[in-house]
Amino acid sequence: xxxxxxxxxxxxxxxxxxxxxxxxxxxxxxxxxxxxxxxxxxxxxxxxxxxxxxxxxxxxxxxxxxxxxxxxxxxxxxxxxxxxxxxxxxxxxxxxxxxxxxxxxxxxxxxxxxxxxxxxxxxxxxxxxxxxxxxxxxxxxxxxxxxxxxxxxxxxxxxxxxxxxxxxxxxxxxxxxxxxxxxxxxxxxxxxxxxxxxxxxxxxxxxxxxxxxxxxxxxxxxxxxxxxxxxxxxxxxxxxxxxxxxxxxxxxxxxxxxxxxxxxxxxxxxxxxxxxxxxxxxxxxxxxxxxxxxxxxxxxxxxxxxxxxxxxxxxxxxxxxxxxxxxxxxxxxxxxxxxxxxxx
Numbered sequence: 001x002x003x004x005x006x007x008x009x010x011x012x013x014x015x016x017x018x019x020x021x022x023x024x025x026x027x028x029x030x031x032x033x034x035x036x037x038x039x040x041x042x043x044x045x046x047x048x049x050x051x052x053x054x055x056x057x058x059x060x061x062x063x064x065x066x067x068x069x070x071x072x073x074x075x076x077x078x079x080x081x082x083x084x085x086x087x088x089x090x091x092x093x094x095x096x097x098x099x100x101x102x103x104x105x106x107x108x109x110x111x112x113x114x115x116x117x118x119x120x121x122x123x124x125x126x127x128x129x130x131x132x133x134x135x136x137x138x139x140x141x142x143x144x145x146x147x148x149x150x151x152x153x154x155x156x157x158x159x160x161x162x163x164x165x166x167x168x169x170x171x172x173x174x175x176x177x178x179x180x181x182x183x184x185x186x187x188x189x190x191x192x193x194x195x196x197x198x199x200x201x202x203x204x205x206x207x208x209x210x211x212x213x214x215x216x217x218x219x220x221x222x223x224x225x226x227x228x229x230x231x232x233x234x235x236x237x238x239x240x241x242x243x244x245x246x247x248x249x250x251x252x253x254x255x256x257x258x259x260x261x262x263x264x265x266x267x268x269x270x271x272x273x274x275x276x277x278x279x280x281x282x283x284x285x286x287x288x289x290x291x292x293x294x295x296x297x298x299x300x301x302x303x304x305x306x307x308x309x310x311x312x313x314x315x316x317x318x319x320x321x322x323x324x325x326x327x328x329x330x331x332x333x334x335x336x337x338x339x340x341x342x343x344x
Contacts, residue, residue, distance in 0.1 A: 006124060006125070006126055007090065007095065007096060007097065007098065007099060007124060007125050008098055008099070008125070008126060008127075008128035008225075009098075009099045009100075009101060009125050009126065009127050009128060010098065010099070010100050010101070010127075010128055010129055010130070010131065010224060010225055011101045011103065011109055011112060011113065011127060011129075011130040011131070011177075012024065012100060012101065012102050012103065012130070012131050012132075012133070012224075013103045013109045013130065013131070013132045013133070013174040013177070013178070014132055014133030014134065014174065014184075015133075015134065015135060015138070015167075015170065015171055015174070017135065017284055017301065017302075017303030017304075017306075018133040018134060018135045018184055019133050019135070019182075019184035019185060019214075019216075019217055020102050020103075020133055021040075021102065022184075022216060022217035023133065023182070023184070023214070023217035023219070023224075024038060024040075024100055024102055024217075025217065026216070026217035026218055026219070027100065027217075027221050027224060027225070030220075030221055031098075031221055032220075032221040032222055032225070034096075034097040034098045034221070034225065035094065035095075035096050035097045035098075036096055036097070036098055036099075036100060037066070037067075037089045037092070037096035037098075037099045037100070038066045038067070038099070038100045038101075038102065039067050039085055039086070039089065039099065039100070039101045039102070040066065040067070040102040041101075041102060041103050041104045067085045067088060067089060086099070086125055090124065090125070098128075098225055099125060108170065108173045108174075109130060109132075109173065109174055109177040109178075113127060113130070113177065128225070129179040129180065130177055130178050130179050130180075131178060131179065131180045131181070131182060131224055132174040132175055132177070132178035132180075132181050132182070133181075133182050133184050134171070134175070134181055134182070134183055134184070134197065134201055135183075135184055135185055135303070136183040136184060136185050136186045136188065136189050136193065136194055136197045136213060137185055137188045137189050137193070137306075138303070138304075139183070139196075139197040139200050139201065140189075140193045140196035140197045140200060167283075167329075171204070172204045175201055175204040175205055176204065176205065176206050178205070178209060179209060180209060180210050180212070180223070180224070181201050181205070181209060181210070181211045181212070182211075182212055182213075182214045182219065183197050183198065183201070183211060183212065183213045183214065184214050184215075184217070185215070186213035186214060186215050187215045194213055198211050254327070254328065254329075254330045254333040255325055255326065255327045255328075255333075256325075256326050256333060256335055256338065257287075257323060257324070257325055257326075258287075258323070258324045258326060258338065258339060258342050258344045259321060259322065259323050259344070260290075260321075260322035260323075260324075260342065260343070260344055261290070261321070261322065262290045262291065262292040262320055262322070263289055263290060263291055263292065263322055264292045266289060266291050266298060266309070269289065269300075269322075269342070270300070270307050270309065272341050272342050272343070273285050273300075273302050273307055273342075274302075274305045274307065275341050276326070276338060276341055276342075277302070277304045277305040278305060279341070280328065280332065280334060280337055280338055280341070281328060281329065281332040282304075282326055282327070282328045282332075282338070283303070283304065283327050283328050283329070284302065284303055284325075284326070284327040285300070285301070285302040285307075285324055285325070285326050285327075286300065286301045286302070286324070286325050287300060287322070287323050287324035287325055288300070288322065288323055289309070289322045289324075290315065290320040290321055290322045294311065295314050295315065296311035296312065296313060296314055296315070297311065297312060297313060297314070297315050297318075297320075298310070298311050298312075299311075299312045300324070324342070326338055
């Protein structure tokens with residue numbers, strides 16, 4: 001990679017369903033004169049986030065500038081997949097002015113930042129900064145474990161249980177590595193909950209960082225893309241639960257893909273997905289639904305019991321198949337029970 005022209009990178013992290021793809025779509029539509037490229041990571045085999053971004057690509061961020069890695073956590077595949085993907089973007093006929101890296105909701109950002117300190121990337125693609133998205137409704141509610149009250153009770157009763165739950169660790173690592181935190185979906189909460197969310201974020205931040213509230217990803221690109229934090233030079237100030245470990249795995253989480261035919265009653269499907277959150281502790285469901293009699297495909301995304309759906313584009317010549325990615329903590333992913341609830 002040549003150092004004649006450095007192309008800055010912004011890493012965007014955030015918990016499952018925090019609004020990363022919505023933010024990037026907004027940046028694509030309002031790039032403030034920059035030509036963008038996007039590297040998007042999925043957890044699960046169905047590339048929902050990448051497809052959403054490609055559907056709104058334009059000259060500011062063309063389809064060929066959107067690269068997907070759909071083989072799990074980006075921070076576990078740095079050498080084999082991440083660096084070749086960056087090289088692919090830099091080899092475009094019209095190279096980007098700025099690269100956005102959207103990590104999966106389960107990714108730990110620090111190993112990714114370390115990759116930018118490697119000679120193959122450092123000379124050409126410095127990390128300008130990192131932004132973490134946090135759900136303004138979920139953070140003050142403490143939704144970083146299936147049952148936070150039960151975990152707290154166990155910890156109080158047994159002094160040896162001083163470790164955080166896996167979900168808490170993901171949240172804390174993302175905040176610790178961030179140069180900016182966006183509290184998303186701020187329109188769903190009142191001022192008191194926003195204050196509690198800000199306090200929760202600042203309690204985990206190892207240094208003072210800006211915390212902004214955002215609705216529908218609407219934030220000035222100059223705020224996100226102008227941090228100039230040189231994050232790969234500042235790793236010591238970004239503590240992680242995994243510092244000192246030679247490697248890490250995301251065995252705490254697992255995903256499965258559920259394939260269905262056409263759905264006669266989408267409301268019944270939505271109710272079934274809400275059941276999965278309540279009864280099976282499912283964290284996230286996302287995918288496309290083929291609704292009988294509808295020429296448009298339905299994009300469905302759920303975070304816990306909170307669900308959103310919309311018809312996004314015609315099926316065209318594509319097979320009319322419903323395909324959903326389901327993500328849960330590893331020990332809570334009961335595939336037969338989930339398939340039974342969804343009628344698969």
